[in-house]
Every structure is written in C-alpha cells, then in structure tokens.
Amino acid sequence: MSAQQRYPVLPSRMSLIAMKTRLKGAQKGHSLLKKKADALMMQHRKIMRELYNAKIEVIEEMKNSHFAVTGAIFAAGDISFSIQESMKIEPYKASIEVHNVAGVSIPTLLPESGDSSVDNIISGIGKGGAEIKDARLKFRDTLGTLVNIAALQTQWVVLDEAMKVTNRRVNALEKV
Amino acid sequence: MPASKYKNGEQRMIGVIGDEDTCTGFLLAGVGDKNPKKGLGPNFFVVEKMTKQADIEEGFRSLVSRDDIAVILICQHIANDIRYLIDEQTAIASKSALPCILEIPSKQIAYDGSKDPVLSKLRQFLGEK
Numbered sequence: 001m002s003a004q005q006r007y008p009v010l011p012s013r014m015s016l017i018a019m020k021t022r023l024k025g026a027q028k029g030h031s032l033l034k035k036k037a038d039a040l041m042m043q044h045r046k047i048m049r050e051l052y053n054a055k056i057e058v059i060e061e062m063k064n065s066h067f068a069v070t071g072a073i074f075a076a077g078d079i080s081f082s083i084q085e086s087m088k089i090e091p092y093k094a095s096i097e098v099h100n101v102a103g104v105s106i107p108t109l110l111p112e113s114g115d116s117s118v119d120n121i122i123s124g125i126g127k128g129g130a131e132i133k134d135a136r137l138k139f140r141d142t143l144g145t146l147v148n149i150a151a152l153q154t155q156w157v158v159l160d161e162a163m164k165v166t167n168r169r170v171n172a173l174e175k176v
Numbered sequence: 177m178p179a180s181k182y183k184n185g186e187q188r189m190i191g192v193i194g195d196e197d198t199c200t201g202f203l204l205a206g207v208g209d210k211n212p213k214k215g216l217g218p219n220f221f222v223v224e225k226m227t228k229q230a231d232i233e234e235g236f237r238s239l240v241s242r243d244d245i246a247v248i249l250i251c252q253h254i255a256n257d258i259r260y261l262i263d264e265q266t267a268i269a270s271k272s273a274l275p276c277i278l279e280i281p282s283k284q285i286a287y288d289g290s291k292d293p294v295l296s297k298l299r300q301f302l303g304e305k
Contacts, residue, residue: 052298058280059287066283069201083200087208091219093187094246096274107182107273109246132204139205143190150247150276153294157266158273 030173037166039102044159051152058145065142068135076128086136094147104162109151111144182274188246191239191275192220193232197283198251219245223254236261245275251282256291266293 009015073079097108182188189209192202199222209219219242221235236258239248255262255277262277279294281287289295 048298048301052295052302055292055295055298062281065201066197069197069204079200079204083203083208086204086206087210089206089210091189091209092205092207093189096182096184096186096188096246098182098184109276135201136204136206139201143202143205143207146249146278146280147190147247150278153278154273154276157276157294 026173030170033166033170033173036102037163037170040104040159040163040166043101044156044163047152047156047159051149051156054145054149054152058142058149061142061145065135065138068131068138072128072131072135074128075131079128079132082132082136092140092143094150101159104158106155106158107151108155109147111147182246188244188274189219191242191245191248192250193223193235193239193248193254194220194251194280195254195282196222196224198249198280202249216242216244223251229257233258233261240265240275240277242275247276247278249278249280251285252279252287252291253282253285255279259291263293 007019009019072082076082092112094112095110097110099106099108190202190207192199192207194202199220203220207220217238219239221232221239223232223235232254236248236250239245250262265277279292289299
C-alpha cells in the first residue's frame with residue numbers, strides 16, 4: 001500500500017473495530033470466490049478427460065455405422081423408401097436438464113429414453129430388410145453417443161467461460 | 177444470432193449438416209422432423225459437391241438461430257468451409273450455450289483432430305496441465 005492511498009479515518013476505537021470487520025468480510029469474500037474457482041476447475045478437469053476420450057471413440061463408431069448403411073444399400077438397392085418411413089416417426093429429441101455447479105447453471109443433454117418407436121418402423125422383409133434395421137439401430141446408438149458428447153462439450157465450454165470470469169475476479173482482488 | 181434460452185426439461189431436436197451419406201444415415205435413425213413448424217424448414221441440410229458456399233452459410237445460420245434444436249452435427253469438411261461462422265457462434269456461446277455444434281467425420285474424408293477447435297483446445301489443456 002503506497003503512502004498516498006490511505007483511508008480517511010477517525011482514529012477511534014470504534015472505527016478500528018469497524019475496519020477489522022470490513023477486513024474480515026473482504027477476506028471471507030475472497031476465500032469464497034477462490035473456493036468457487038476451485039470447484040469450477042475440478043468439474044472442468046473431470047469433464048475434459050471424459051470428453052476427449054469420448055470424441056476419439058466416436059470416430060470409430062461412426063465408421064461402423066456408415067459401414068452398416070453401405071451394407072444396407074448394397075443389400076436392398078434403394079433405401080429411399082425406408083428413409084421416408086423413418087421420417088414418419090417423431091423426430092429424435094434430446095432432453096435438456098439444468099444443473100447448478102458452484103452457482104453456475106449448466107445445461108446437460110440427455111439422449112432420448114425409451115425408443116420403442118424405432119422398432120415399429122417397417123423395414124420390410126424384402127431383401128435387405130434386416131440390414132436396414134441393423135443400420136438404423138446402429139445409427140440410433142451413435143446418435144445417443146453423440147448427444148452425450150454434445151452434453152459434455154456444452155458443459156465444458158460453459159465451465160470454461162465461468163472459470164475465466166471467476167479467475168479474473170479473484171485476480172482482481174489479489175493483485176490490485 | 178439470437179440467444180436461445182433453454183428451460184429445464186425442455187426437449188429439442190438434432191440438426192444435421194452433412195453430405196448425402198451422413199444425412200442418409202441420420203435420417204434413417206429418425207432425426208428427421210415429420211411436421212416442421214410453419215416457416216421453419218427441415219432440421220437437416222444436405223451438402224453436395226456443387227452446393228454453393230452461400231447456401232451452406234444460409235443453411236447453417238438458419239439451423240443455429242432455431243430454438244428447437246439442441247445439437248447441430250456437421251461434417252468436418254463442411255465445417256472447414258464455414259469455419260469463421262462456427263468460430264463466431266462459439267465466441268458468443270457464453271450467452272447461449274445451445275445449440276451445441278459437434279463436428280463429425282464424414283465417410284470419405286478422414287477426421288483431422290487439429291481442425292476441430294474443441295479437440296485442439298482439449299489437447300492443449302491435457303497436454304500441459
């Protein structure tokens with residue numbers, strides 16, 4: 001603290017007590033903020049590892065799914081009819097859940113639960129029907145995996161942003 | 177781009193911007209919207225070799241501004257073409273975390289981890305920390 005920056009204070013015992021209370025309050029605020037930053041960082045790190053592994057894995061899964069579709073086209077010839085049938089069911093929906101982590105509200109995505117509607121799509125018993133059904137299910141599973149990855153990604157990005165802001169505040173308190 | 181405020185328990189669709197094979201696969205899985213709301217188009221966009229850049233940008237913008245889409249799956253080679261739009265979207269992600277843009281590999285073109293912004297950031301973090 002430089003000699004110029006001084007609080008204009010009446011040198012009495014009461015103001016001493018008041019100053020001490022203020023100091024305690026400021027320290028408590030600072031430590032709470034640090035705790036928040038640490039909690040955010042912990043979550044951030046945890047998600048990071050999961051997200052990274054999941055992203056690497058899904059590449060392989062997508063390859064397999066594409067392969068299944070190619071197999072279906074090979075077996076059935078033209079699958080545009082199947083695609084039109086697929087359009088008739090309700091579109092795939094992901095549910096949004098909002099969680100609270102250290103005061104930051106973070107959205108989570110959940111893949112669709114209970115997809116009995118997929119089994120009801122008529123794949124036909126003609127040539128390729130089984131392959132089409134297989135390809136459809138494979139892609140459906142991949143979709144679930146991708147939704148999970150998207151959920152992790154949003155969480156990670158939101159946490160990243162929140163961490164930056166909180167760290168800025170902590171640093172402002174510490175350095176200035 | 178308007179921020180889409182999300183509510184707890186809300187259900188949203190998946191959008192797809194991809195080549196024919198990718199869209200075929202996901203439509204087969206049931207991603208397609210059977211009753212698109214008035215004014216909003218389908219929740220997928222097929223990009224072929226001759227699709228113009230402007231059309232791709234238009235398709236991306238329209239999907240991103242919708243508030244009934246939670247995730248946009250986009251093939252990586254297309255993402256490279258509209259990289260600046262995606263960066264813009266992630267930059268304002270602090271206001272609206274959704275829709276989440278996920279880059280996926282396409283059938284022919286191999287996945288390049290260094291081009292995916294999220295993956296390269298992850299590598300950076302995990303490599304250093």
